[in-house]
Amino acid sequence: MSYSSVASAVTTPPSSLGAAGSYAVLAGSTVTNTGATTLNGSLGLSPGTAVTGFPPGLVLPGNQTNVANGPAGLAQESLTTAYNTYEGLPATEENVTVLDREDPFVGGVYNSPNSMLLSGTMVLDGQNDPDSVFVFQAGSALTTESGSSISLINGANICNVYWQVGSSATLGTGSSFVGSILALESITVTTGATVAGRALARNGAVTLDTNVFDAPDCGEPTPVPTDTPTDTPVPTDTPTDTPVPTDTPTDTPVPTDTPTDTPVPTDTPVPTDEPTESESAAANPTESRGGPDSRTGSDTPDGSDSPAGSDVSGEDSTESGVPAGSDTDSAETAADQSDLPATGPGALTGMLVGLSALLLLGGAALLSIRHRRSHSSD
Template identity: 50%
Template sequence: MALCTVALAVLVMTLVTLMGAAKAYAAEAPVGLGVAGTYSALGGSAVTNTGPSVLDGNVGVFEGTSITGFPPGIIGGVKHSADAHAESAQAATTIAYNDAKGRAPTATYTADPAELGGQTLVAGVYKADVSAGLTGTLTLDGQDDLNSVFIFQVGSTLTTATDSSVKLINGAQACNVFWQIGSSATLGVRTDFVGTVLALASITANTDAVIDGRLLARNGAVTLDSNVFQSQFVRKPRLARRPS
């Protein structure tokens, strides 16, 4: 009987511990973007566009000054070239980058590159020690929690393959997905991407990539090619691809 009592006590303590961990896990706070959250594309050295890209937020650069390709690209917000607003946005991007980088990982990938395609992940902080790749579909499962947060920490580069995608299910929100990239990010042709990219160096979105989020580069350029952005609102129906 005593053994049963001890076993029951251990079981109860284990369940309480697991429930507490699950609660803390679910309570991961989103990365604060500040004024950078008003931008679809923000570069450190330049923002360059080719083709009829559509961006619903601001476009800016600091400390660089060059923003080219608008038109034919369309900016739904305001263009900020080396002004105080862009400077503030870069400062906010640096804070957000350091915040995302400093989160304690719930899972770590040691392979180089860490392949994210074909996986279904729940809310958490996922760290790739070196580089990360995405071929196929990465599914992010919010588990019916609209506040679920997904943070990806990539030590070096992020590269997505042609026709790859990030899929949100069960309440996962694009505004709660963050990618902290230690070097540069490249989104492949027709990639359907979700989340805010915070890159130390540069970001390239190849032809017809769709971004449900933001591309924020601290030091390098943001390079676009016939892309569609949706970056400003939570729970807004995603835009259809631009007709070819």
């Protein structure tokens, strides 16, 4: 029985890489590149953090670079699940160590407890079944030599070719490789090798050197955008800034200090104390004027209080011809003149002083009120 008849008699499982399906290169420890490597697929690393050689390496637009973040960790989880799934498949053919044989490989599970080696050309035949799946299980290492190649015929699909490698994989210089490598440890792609598929390493490194990767779109679910919702909460910080304008209402109570200055006009009653002084000043002239009146009654030459005494003395003076009347008049005028400084000018001076004091106090009060109002307006 040929290899083709044996393999075609077995039904193989559908392919699935989950979140790892969008990656051309995914590693566990490091990703190192030399030269102008081009990745038509995403670049991921988890849990490692060291990616070197990008640039000059290039991840083409429309793809992502995820390093030690949520999407990369999710891709590693999907890779582990897929690795365990393909490792546990029952083999349709065992002890397959040489890959460049004459008969082509048809859909099936090919197992080697040790290593697998490709030195020349390997052919995968889909037998016109686009759903045919090719799984190769290498117990230890997978090695392709320089210039080796893999070709697909009769509808074989790149999306359905898987290499489960128990340790590490090495692709030779200038080789042409097809399919997705799921390696437990590391993957080394040497100078000028091309890969129509993926290099996915669970625990180790992926090392590149001027390579070209073209990871096909196999319709795998890509939960990578699920990390974008984690970034969306960032705009929620802007509402936290909105409370800043709330400080402005706290400044509004400041104008309330101006009403507190309004009680200042209560100083205006101060001039009301001054009329008491004016009343006293007005009372003094009346008392001074009352003094002369009492004196004029007692200034008669004969000492009598009645006006008759003054008439008698006047008559006596006229009859005798003695200038007694003149002496009396001169005495009265002298008395009036002696009383003038005490009664007349003294009262006027008091009134003037009182009025001046009132004017000064009123002016001072007005100046004080204007001064305080000007401060309150400021």
